[in-house]
Every structure is written in structure tokens, then in C-alpha cells.
Amino acid sequence: MVRKIVVRLFIGIVLVLLYLPIVWMIVFSFSDTPSFSNWNGFTFQNYIDLFTGQSSNASRIQEAVVNTLFVGACTSLLSTLLGTLGAIGLHAIHNKRIKAVYSTSNQIPMINSEIVTAIALALLFNLIATVIPISEGTWIETAIKLILAHTTFCTPYVLLNVLPRLQKSDYKIYEAALDLGCTPAKAMWKVVIPDILPGIVVGALLAFTLSIDDFVITKVNVTSFETLSTMLYGLKSGKHPLPADIKSLFSIIFFIVFAAIMIMYSPKRQAKQNK
């Protein structure tokens, strides 16, 4: 009994410490002051200003949100495509050596230090710039660079989410579709893809969130615009490092993420997965 209480208390304290800074930020997003310590009365004003574009950082925030979402969406699309095809291909390859090389290369961006991956990609982009003349520092150049860099570290997660689904699904159904006269491409689209769709969806969401959250690789390779992460970094040493509108923006993001994850880990969905 005592042990039970002690364990509960321990888990509780760690959770409180993990959530304290987040809750602190959310609480002060409803305060009528830019500071982090003086409570100055409850208000929705920060949220209203954020949406009506009247807050101090409104245009900067808007741009950063658009850039981040654009890069995130393109990254998610590209890495889901590459990762899904890669997983299907890897699953069909039986040559042990090729399989090992393929999955090891896939793991490198996951294991490597982010800063090393970032430098490595910066070197690659330097090299590419000497071969293909692209005007540096334009919006589209930075966007393409970031999408490619993010795809590099997001695709491994997509592939590793799709692969277990393939291993569970019955390969004979695909063969049957071929026997019944489907072309391989059609059989793939009609039989295999629907079967592994849950894995693809989770992979795509994961890639999207990883891209949106990324800081190190973005910061090293970005040349012309801000994402949410680099904007935060730029604010870090200001007088009030987190202005009111930034607090409310990230509070909204937190609630969306929290809801999404609680749905992902909900008992109902877990039960479904175990079937």
C-alpha cells in the first residue's frame, strides 16, 4: 500500500515537472502583461489580437506559420511517398546484403547527431550550388532546401511505420490479384496500399510534426526566411523572450497536439490495434 502511494507520488512529481513550464506559459497567455511573472488580470485579448493581426508580432508570426506549414506539408507528402515505396520495395527484397545496406542507410539520419546531419546537408547544398546556378537567398530556394533536408530525416520514420504493416499483411492477396488479371501497379493500388494505409497515415503525421518541430537542421540551412522554431530562437534574448502573442499561438498549438496524441493513445484505438 505504502509502495503504491510512493510510486504514484513519484510518477506524479515527474509529470508535474514536465508540464510545469508548459502550463506556466498557457496561464500567462491569458494575462494582460508581456512578462512571465506578474499576473495582471485575466484576458482573452492576446488571442483576439493574434487572429485580428493587431499584436506586435502579427505579420512576423503569420509569415512564420505559413512557411512552417508549407515546408511541413511538402515534407510530409514527399517523405510519405518515398518511405512507403521504399518500405514496399525493401519488403520484397530478399538479398540479405542489399537489405542490410538499405535499412542501415535508412537509420543513419535517425541515429546521427542532428548538428552533424545539418552540417553534412549544408556541405551538400554548397556543392549543388556550384553545379546548378540557383539564385541564393530567395524564398523558393530556401523552401526547397528545407523540404529536402527535412525529408532526409523524416522518411526513415515513415518507412519504419509502414514496414511492420507490410510484414503483418498477407502477401498472397497481392498474388491473387495478379492471378485474376491485375497489373502489378493496379494490384498495388487496390490491394496493398489499402491494407497498409493506417501505417502510411501515422507516418505522414509523424513526418509533418517532426518537420514543424525541427530547429537544428533548419537553423543551419535556412538562408532567407523564418520558421516557427527559428523565430522562437530569434526571440530568446529579448527583454521579454516570449511576447504575449507567441504564448497564445503556442498554447493553441499545444492544445491541438495534446488532443491528437490523446486520441492516438486512447484505449479504444489501442484495442483496435491489438486485434
Added chain:
Amino acid sequence: MRNTFRKMLATPYALFMALFVILPIILIAVYAFVDSEGAFTLLGNFKELTKEKSLVNVIKNSVIAGLSTSLICLLIGYPIAYYLTKKEFNRTGVIIGLFLVPMWVNFLLRMMSTKAVFNVLGIPLGMGTVIYGLCYEFLPFMIMPIYTTLLKIDKMYLEGAEDLGATPVKAFWKVTVPLSLPGVLSGLTMVIIPSITTFAVSEILSDNKIKLLGDFIYNLKAYNLNMASAISLVLMVLLAVSMLITNKFSDGEQGGGIW
């Protein structure tokens, strides 16, 4: 060959990896052995690195921060992972989800809020607060692999040990702990090297007083890509060695990833 079509689907990602994963690593290796004029130099960049006065301090700080972070994460993370595998503490799996949610909140934001909390509480910023921030950032990376390995352990082993007369405590140390080692090892590799190579955490939580390897490489990148490559190469070799050791201990079986 009915498999040919499916195998061909692996090609686009194979080409992508060749260009964006393998080639960049080759570039790092090339840059590490070339000086800024492009002439070959075997140890030139490494010698330049040893001349950087701040590097000694950076390495000292990184070793202290990395070791204490991984030790603290292990001491906090193992009991949490262990008790969360028990039904009485984690009935529906929601609790383990709660430990993962903060990971999806931008880490810069969490660090800046943490700094604000420290400021309000009047806690001076320094090595202690940096280690706190690193533990905050990396605790889930320790909990998850240990949790997944513990879940996989067959309960029969524990029942067997107790049937043969072991006390629950003894059964835990003799059965559960050894069987969970692969998870511990993969947790450690997921904490040590990432924790010393992140940048911005130490900058924010020590008011720029303490620099870790990640900050050092980032600053180096701005003026000398060759030296940055040299130190990156060293890090990659270290990482490869630690991966080899981990794989040896877990007999080629994955310790269980975080996702």
C-alpha cells in the same frame, strides 16, 4: 519474377538516400581532410581544433553534462518505465502517453518557459539548470526503449524464478534487470550523444555562459566548414563505435525504438 515490380519501388528512395544521406557523409569525410584552400591535409584541421582554446572547456562541460544527464535520466526513467508496465499504474496506456506529449511541444519554447520559471523562483542559471533542461528534453528517450523492452519480457521467467525460491527483489535483479539491458543501452545511446550535441539548450538555460559541443560546432560552421567537418567526423566515429557495442550486447536484436 513477380517480385520485380515491387523491388523496383525501392529505387526512388535508394537514389534519394545516395544523394542526401551517403554523399553528405562522404563530403564530411572529404572536408575533414582538406584545408580551406582545398589542399589535402591529413591532420591539419584536427591540429587547428586543438588550438581552439575554448574546446577544452567545451569538452569538459559536455562530458559533465552528458554523463550526469544520462545518469539522472536512467535513475528517473527506469523506475517509471518499470512501474508503467504494471497494470495498476498504467491501466489504459494513457499515462505513458502523458510522458510523450511534451516532446511534441517545441523544445525551444519549453526551454524558454523553464528559464522563466527559474527566474521567477530565483534559481541562478548555470551547469545545474543546463543539466535540468537536458534531462527534461531527453527523459522520454530513456523511458520509451526501456518500457518497450520490459513489456516484451515473458512473465513466465519471473514466475519461474519465484517458484524456485527467489524473493521478488532478487527475481527483479536477477531476471528483469538483465533482460532489460538492451533497452537501457539503447536509451543511453539515445540520450548521451544527442544531449551533448544539441545546441541552444545550454545557451538559453545558462545565459550563454556554458557551451556544449553542439554550440561549438554550430559557431564553428559559420567561419570554418573544414574544422566543423573534422569534429563532426570524430562524433560520427564515436557514434558508430557506440552503436557497434550496443548491437553486440543485444545480439543484433533491436532494443526497441521510441516510436
